[in-house]
Amino acid sequence: xNRKEISASIITIGDELLIxxxxxxxxxxxxxxxxxxxxxxxxxxxxxDSFNEIWSALDEESTHADIILITGGLGxxxxxxxxxxxxxxxxxxxxxxxxxxxxxxxLFEQVFKRPLxxxxxxxxxxxxxxxxxxxxxxxxxxxxxxxxGKIFISLPGVPHEMKGMITDSVLPKFSSLFSLAPIIHKxxxxxxxxxxxxxxxxxxxxxxxxxxxxxxxxxxxxxxRLRLTSSESEKEINNQFDKLQSLVKEYLVTxxxxxMAETVAKLLLRQNKTLSTAESCTGGYIAHLITAIxxxxxxxxxxxxSYAYEAKxxxxxxSPDTLTTFGAVSEETVxxxxxxxxxxxxxxxxxxxxxxxxxxxxxPEKPVGTVWVAVGDKTAIRTHKFTxxxxxxxxxxxxxxxxxxxxxxxxxxx
Amino acid sequence: xNRKEISASIITIGDELLIxxxxxxxxxxxxxxxxxxxxxxxxxxxxxDSFNEIWSALDEESTHADIILITGGLGxxxxxxxxxxxxxxxxxxxxxxxxxxxxxxxLFEQVFKRPLxxxxxxxxxxxxxxxxxxxxxxxxxxxxxxxxGKIFISLPGVPHEMKGMITDSVLPKFSSLFSLAPIIHKxxxxxxxxxxxxxxxxxxxxxxxxxxxxxxxxxxxxxxRLRLTSSESEKEINNQFDKLQSLVKEYLVTxxxxxMAETVAKLLLRQNKTLSTAESCTGGYIAHLITAIxxxxxxxxxxxxSYAYEAKxxxxxxSPDTLTTFGAVSEETVxxxxxxxxxxxxxxxxxxxxxxxxxxxxxPEKPVGTVWVAVGDKTAIRTHKFTxxxxxxxxxxxxxxxxxxxxxxxxxxx
Numbered sequence: 001x002n003r004k005e006i007s008a009s010i011i012t013i014g015d016e017l018l019i020x021x022x023x024x025x026x027x028x029x030x031x032x033x034x035x036x037x038x039x040x041x042x043x044x045x046x047x048x049d050s051f052n053e054i055w056s057a058l059d060e061e062s063t064h065a066d067i068i069l070i071t072g073g074l075g076x077x078x079x080x081x082x083x084x085x086x087x088x089x090x091x092x093x094x095x096x097x098x099x100x101x102x103x104x105x106x107l108f109e110q111v112f113k114r115p116l117x118x119x120x121x122x123x124x125x126x127x128x129x130x131x132x133x134x135x136x137x138x139x140x141x142x143x144x145x146x147x148x149g150k151i152f153i154s155l156p157g158v159p160h161e162m163k164g165m166i167t168d169s170v171l172p173k174f175s176s177l178f179s180l181a182p183i184i185h186k187x188x189x190x191x192x193x194x195x196x197x198x199x200x201x202x203x204x205x206x207x208x209x210x211x212x213x214x215x216x217x218x219x220x221x222x223x224x225r226l227r228l229t230s231s232e233s234e235k236e237i238n239n240q241f242d243k244l245q246s247l248v249k250e251y252l253v254t255x256x257x258x259x260m261a262e263t264v265a266k267l268l269l270r271q272n273k274t275l276s277t278a279e280s281c282t283g284g285y286i287a288h289l290i291t292a293i294x295x296x297x298x299x300x301x302x303x304x305x306s307y308a309y310e311a312k313x314x315x316x317x318x319s320p321d322t323l324t325t326f327g328a329v330s331e332e333t334v335x336x337x338x339x340x341x342x343x344x345x346x347x348x349x350x351x352x353x354x355x356x357x358x359x360x361x362x363x364p365e366k367p368v369g370t371v372w373v374a375v376g377d378k379t380a381i382r383t384h385k386f387t388x389x390x391x392x393x394x395x396x397x398x399x400x401x402x403x404x405x406x407x408x409x410x411x412x413x414x
Numbered sequence: 415x416n417r418k419e420i421s422a423s424i425i426t427i428g429d430e431l432l433i434x435x436x437x438x439x440x441x442x443x444x445x446x447x448x449x450x451x452x453x454x455x456x457x458x459x460x461x462x463d464s465f466n467e468i469w470s471a472l473d474e475e476s477t478h479a480d481i482i483l484i485t486g487g488l489g490x491x492x493x494x495x496x497x498x499x500x501x502x503x504x505x506x507x508x509x510x511x512x513x514x515x516x517x518x519x520x521l522f523e524q525v526f527k528r529p530l531x532x533x534x535x536x537x538x539x540x541x542x543x544x545x546x547x548x549x550x551x552x553x554x555x556x557x558x559x560x561x562x563g564k565i566f567i568s569l570p571g572v573p574h575e576m577k578g579m580i581t582d583s584v585l586p587k588f589s590s591l592f593s594l595a596p597i598i599h600k601x602x603x604x605x606x607x608x609x610x611x612x613x614x615x616x617x618x619x620x621x622x623x624x625x626x627x628x629x630x631x632x633x634x635x636x637x638x639r640l641r642l643t644s645s646e647s648e649k650e651i652n653n654q655f656d657k658l659q660s661l662v663k664e665y666l667v668t669x670x671x672x673x674m675a676e677t678v679a680k681l682l683l684r685q686n687k688t689l690s691t692a693e694s695c696t697g698g699y700i701a702h703l704i705t706a707i708x709x710x711x712x713x714x715x716x717x718x719x720s721y722a723y724e725a726k727x728x729x730x731x732x733s734p735d736t737l738t739t740f741g742a743v744s745e746e747t748v749x750x751x752x753x754x755x756x757x758x759x760x761x762x763x764x765x766x767x768x769x770x771x772x773x774x775x776x777x778p779e780k781p782v783g784t785v786w787v788a789v790g791d792k793t794a795i796r797t798h799k800f801t802x803x804x805x806x807x808x809x810x811x812x813x814x815x816x817x818x819x820x821x822x823x824x825x826x827x828x
Contacts, residue, residue, distance in 0.1 A: 015628075015630055015643070016630065016632055016641075017441075017442075017445075017458065018445055018454070018455045018456070018457075018458065019445055019446065019449050019454075019455070019597075019599060019643070020441070020442035020443060020444070020445035020446035020447075020449065020455075021442075021446075021599075021601070021632065021639075021641070021671070022442070022632070023437065023438075023439055023442045024437075024438065024441075024442075025437050027431075027434070027438075027460075028431075028434035028435075028436070028437045028438075029434060030434070031431075031432055031433055031434035032433065032434035032435075033434075035433050035434065040432070040433075041432045041433070041434075042432070042461075042462065042467065043432075043459060043460065043461055043467070043471075044431065044432065044459065044460040045457060045458070045459050045460075046441075046457065046458040046459075047456070047457055048456065049630070053456065053457070056478075057457075060474060064470075075609060075631065075633070076609060076610040076613065077609055077610065077612075077613040077631040112608065114608050114611065115611070117610055117611065117614050118614075119610045119613060119614065120610050158633075159808075160804055160805070160808065183433075185433060185435070187435070194526065194528050195489060195490060195491055196490040196491065196531055196533045196534050197528065197529070197531065198491075199490065199491040199533060200531050200532075200533065214429075216429055216430065216463070217489065217491040218430055218435065218436070219489070219572075225435075227430075227435070229429070229433070257435070276725075277698075277719070279698075282702075282705075283698075283701050283702055283704070283705025283706070283710070283714075284691075284693075284697075284698030284699065284700070284701030284702040284705060284717065284719065285698065285702045285705075285706075286698070287697050287698030287701075287719045288696075288697055288698040288699045288702045290697070291696075291697025291698060291699075291719070291721065291810075292697070292699075292806070292807060292810065294772070294773055294774065294806055295774060296697070296721075297721050297722070297775075300697075300721055301721055301722035301724060301725055302718065302719045302720050302721040302722055302724075302725030302729070303698065303718075303719040303721075304716065304717075304718055304719070304729065305691070305698065305701045305705070305716045305717040305718070305719070306716050307705065307710075307711055307714050307715055307716040307717075308711070308715035308716055308759075310715060310716075310759070310760060311690075311715055311716030311759055314758055314759070314760075315716070315718065315729060315758060315759075344728055344729060345722075345724070345725055345728070345729075346724060346728075358708070359708055360708065360709060361711075390574050391574070392706070392708055393706060394573075394574060396705075396706065
């Protein structure tokens with residue numbers, strides 16, 4: 001292909017990133033969007049609110065990439081030093097940008113309905129050497145600089161503001177400036193097999209891959225994601241992806257890059273079936289994974305979070321005898337929770353879980369990490385006992401993903 | 415204080431970080447842990463699985479910091495090139511480390527119960543110029559190198575493996591090597607006031623801060639977190655933090671760095687009261703925020719996720735008339751949901767929410783982002799209508815945080 005390879009580096013600014021107070025989710029989103037239009041991200045760098053650190057990051061990243069995308073450090077308060085620094089770095093002077101100033105005024109008067117003060121008006125200022133990227137969702141304007149053949153773009157760190165500006169202004173401008181071909185990623189998910197075992201099985205497949213296609217292994221939650229990446233031929237990557245699918249078909253969960261909840265959602269939609277949940281130890285997390293998907297009300301009718309014995313009895317009709325005899329974390333209890341959810345919520349399928357997520361609550365015969373899961377419908381119930389050995393949040397996540405996978409298998413096997 | 419300032423840089427390796435497939439949560443955790451023992455993180459860099467990129471990151475980061483902490487790139491599959499690269503970078507040769515090899519064998523035979531293959535055995539190899547950091551939770555050993563006064567540490571990217579090795583080996587070694595004083599962060603959360611307005615009110619406070627103490631503003635979810643940071647005197651930062659609290663007391667939510675759910679949890683524990691939830695649009699997310707906290711079964715008895723009308727009627731006793739007359743997203747409905755949850759789950763307090771999270775489901779009179787929240791107990795109910803204007807997940811998060819905040823105020827005002 002006859003095009004210049006354009007690459008990007010992302011600089012995120014903020015002490016909060018370096019003390020671990022905030023997790024950077026912006027960079028992942030930006031990387032995805034840039035990839036879609038054919039711009040690979042070579043590096044991501046986070047630096048603090050320090051003049052010297054930001055300055056040297058600009059210097060260094062421009063040796064690595066053609067586009068330097070900077071987020072953060074543009075708020076109205078005095079911990080934000082990025083704008084004056086950029087002005088100096090590009091030898092400009094500060095001027096009022098009328099459109100940006102009007103936007104600040106409009107937002108305060110019409111949307112926030114809060115008094116406008118001095119520091120807000122300063123948000124309408126930009127270096128005279130930049131092209132302004134208007135921010136429809138917030139007060140800080142974006143800035144586009146060019147220097148020695150490199151493009152530097154500064155955007156606010158607030159995710160929905162940054163996203164709006166990238167989508168509305170930055171990406172269209174890149175597409176008009178450069179002749180780009182999208183970078184194609186194809187991802188599938190396997191379950192029930194280890195990374196090294198898969199790699200052994202895929203040795204020959206990997207050896208025959210053209211140099212333009214790369215295979216990657218991404219293990220998580222006891223499952224392994226396989227990803228093919230190509231920036232060249234869509235046809236070739238599709239061919240190779242078909243091959244890969246047939247090689248791992250025994251372990252294949254899904255052939256698209258989606259969450260386990262999305263895989264289950266698609267199955268339910270396709271079959272026009274409904275789902276309910278009865279959660280003890282996962283405390284609503286399974287329901288959350290499902291309801292985070294737009295349109296989930298089409299197949300998900302609701303659920304019960306039965307943390308206390310009382311909730312299991314009152315809302316799901318679990319028998320007090322069962323709870324006393326076998327305990328809340330038992331095959332018998334999750335079966336009754338399942339039956340109760342199917343009945344009370346009147347759904348085709350249901351998932352029930354009960355376990356001990358830690359750090360407290362473990363017993364010699366039921367240590368932390370013990371989980372009973374039941375999935376099924378009015379005619380059949382399948383149960384499984386898991387033993388996870390991680391921290392509370394990880395145990396919750398693992399329980400949720402594995403419970404959804406168990407339901408997936410139940411539906412497919414029917 | 416008479417100590418050498420030791421700083422760190424974190425390099426994370428993996429194409430998945432640069433295409434946005436994975437969000438880096440490791441770096442935030444590492445930064446927190448290093449801060450606790452007095453090591454500031456100056457930079458965080460993510461690079462792909464590329465020999466040249468990793469090599470140049472090692473070169474560059476060693477000009478920025480004393481400690482270079484590398485995570486990722488150590489799995490058994492062929493996309494992992496870090497170990498041979500490190501071997502070359504530090505002029506070593508590969509040797510078998512007996513303890514690491516025994517660990518690999520033990521994990522496969524006793525824990526995973528999977529066949530051990532060639533590529534797994536290679537995980538027992540390390541460069542002869544490193545000190546091995548044993549990995550009790552996985553097969554990839556960690557490595558500690560020293561070169562020209564700088565320390566380079568390579569750890570696997572799997573979070574719970576990396577965390578175990580940092581806690582068990584890396585931090586104790588740092589503490590014994592360096593004379594460190596912890597970096598102290600004190601954070602408080604305000605609600606109901608904008609960042610710029612706060613900054614205006616805190617101008618004098620900021621001006622009188624000693625140079626060793628830094629104030630930062632972290633806005634999110636319509637609330638603003640204020641953080642003081644000091645690596646010097648604990649007494650002085652405590653004094654300043656007291657001052658800060660009294661200056662913002664009108665807006666103060668909590669004076670510790672904790673989630674809104676944790677603030678509510680502490681209130682409930684202190685008063686020995688119980689909570690239930692009745693969620694429609696948040697689909698279990700409020701319950702998840704609460705049950706993610708260890709020990710939450712002491713005050714949280716359970717909840718209902720009433721996505722469908724049927725669930726609202728069957729499980730919470732919402733009247734079909736109310737639903738027909740006012741709709742699911744209405745003050746009347748959330749009040750009945752609340753009453754139902756208080757009754758069915760027999761708790762002191764409850765939270766009920768119903769809304770339209772988008773992207774679909776909006777109506778002219780109830781656009782996407784419309785949410786009704788009710789909080790209360792058997793004697794009083796407080797309701798509030800919110801209008802959020804973000805994407806589905808952000809609307810869910812905002813609803814959850816604001817509903818918890820509403821309950822917090824209800825409890826405090828009682």
